[in-house]
Amino acid sequence: MANGCDHPAACHTGEAPILASATVGARAWLLIEHAGPWAAHADQWRLPAAMRALVDRATSLGIRPQLIRRPGRRDAPAAPLHVFVASSTGDDPWLAEGLFEHPDDLDLHLLVHGVVPESCILVSEPMFLVCTHGKRNACCARLGLPLARFLGENLRGEVWETTHLGGDRYAANLVCLPHGLYYGSMSQAAAIAAANAYRHGEVVLDRFRGRAGIPEPLQAAEHFVRSHTGELSVGGVAVESSRSEGGTTVCVVRCTAQRGSSRFRVVVEPTVFTTPCGTTCADEISTYRLAELRQLTPALT
Structure with missing residues (x-):
């Protein structure tokens, strides 16, 4: 039976802290069109043997596999294999699409190194993933399915339902590729x-x-730097260096705005938010508090 909330409306309103909860391990992506059904966990997915081998190979290489389908669709073709691959790292993330008669023709080693695999074509439009994985968590289906249908009607061709993205407590979850931007409680x-x-x-x-x-x-x-400066461009804020000091993390963060470039010393500390609803989704949520934010250099124009 899928997990879910005792009082789901209280858990997915955006009132609980949501910052700094994107999936850390998702740097390269393998997205496979598959109509379902989707078992709760990736190692339980019932897939054709060659597709199963591709998923296992991706996992062993540190690539995040996802099954995807169009909103409301349950009739995705079995062949040829339709995939998207994405690299979310660096200053120039990319998304590419490919069709393969034989899954082992997809060179995942190139993807690991941030190179577009042969026979895949770069995609210029973004991709929006909505988690609708009800077998993993009932809230992801209850909240994700209507959101996926809504976005699919308004952003035609760019929206896909997908398996578990991480952070069921934040359903409905949305991911924007290729940059790998995570949103929750949407x-x-x-x-x-x-x-x-x-x-x-x-x-x-x-x-x-x-x-x-x-x-x-x-x-x-x-x-915290975005909140302080108001800088919202995707690449406008980035950590240049960091170190741990006990339970705190000290970072130097670069902010490049239209007015120029600045650097900030930022110190963050882990903390815990106790949920008021007492649900099975999460009684406590790990998050971070700002301990210090100080500008190191004035804006250089």
């Missing part, structure tokens, strides 16, 4: 605002979980 209005902002190269801080592939304390540091 209403329809919040989701369309985030999608439209991403299409213009920006983030929306409301319900922004962070960017995939970055350690959580660094996600927190970037978030």
Whole structure:
């Protein structure tokens, strides 16, 4: 039986802290069109043997596999294999698409090194993933399915339902590729605002979980600098260096705005938020608090 909330409405309103919760391990992605059904965990997915081998190979290489389908669709073709691959790292993330008669023809080693695999074609439009994985958590289906249908009607061709993205407690979850921007507790209005902002190269801080592939304390540091400066461009804020000092993390964060470039010393500390609803989703949520934020250099124009 899928997990879910005793009082789901109280857990997914965006009132609980959501920052710095993007999936750390998702730096490279393998997205496979598969109509379902989707078992709760990746090692339980019932897939054709060659597709199963591809998923296992991706996992062994540190690539995040996801099964995807069009909103409301349950009739995805079995062949040829339709995949997207994405790299969320660096200053120039990319998304590419490919069709393969034989899954082993997809060179995942190139993807690991941030190179577009042969026979895949770069995609210029963004991709929006909505977790609808009800076998993993009932809230992901209850909240994710209507959101996926809504976005699919408004952003035709760019929206896919997907398996577990990480952070069921934040359903409905939305991920913007190729940059791997995570949003949670999304209403329809919040989701369309985030999608439209991403299409213009920006983030929306409301319900922004962070960017995939970055350690959580660094996600927190970037978030606090964005809040302080108002800088919302996707690439406008980045941690340049960091170190741990006991339970705290000290970062130097670069902020590049239209007015110029600045650097900030940011110190974040882990803390715990106790949920008021007492649900099975999470009695406590680990998050971060800002201990210090200090500008190191004035804006250089």
